[in-house]
Amino acid sequence: MGWNAFRTEVDEAKVMGSAQALRDTGLARLGYRYVNLDDGWWLKRRASDGRLEIRTALFPSAAPKDGGEASFKPFVDRLHAMGFKASIGGLKTLELVAVSEGKAAPPAVVWGDARLTR
Numbered sequence: 001m002g003w004n005a006f007r008t009e010v011d012e013a014k015v016m017g018s019a020q021a022l023r024d025t026g027l028a029r030l031g032y033r034y035v036n037l038d039d040g041w042w043l044k045r046r047a048s049d050g051r052l053e054i055r056t057a058l059f060p061s062a063a064p065k066d067g068g069e070a071s072f073k074p075f076v077d078r079l080h081a082m083g084f085k086a087s088i089g090g091l092k093t094l095e096l097v098a099v100s101e102g103k104a105a106p107p108a109v110v111w112g113d114a115r116l117t118r
Contacts, residue, residue: 019082022035023082034086037086072088
């Protein structure tokens with residue numbers, strides 16, 4: 001079982017607050033193991049290499065560090081430290097957008113053991 005964030009009304013603070021609530025209320029002990037970020041995290045565009053661009057204004061821990069690339073790894077690491085598994089969705093939507101634009105589907109992305117799901 002898990003908690004699912006869907007649509008564009010989501011940000012890092014809401015997701016982390018919900019994960020904390022799962023722990024504080026005892027739901028994690030009762031089997032809630034997943035925190036799913038389904039949509040609303042990407043900028044509705046891709047980088048030139050096809051990777052998804054993270055909305056770092058809403059997920060500040062994903063912002064590039066020291067000239068690197070944006071990454072959900074710090075965000076996912078925080079969820080793991082709380083005892084949760086993370087799932088980040090949206091690839092199926094992007095595949096449909098790519099096909100409608102006559103482009104190849106973007107590559108899957110992995111942050112730790114959190115996978116971008118279909």
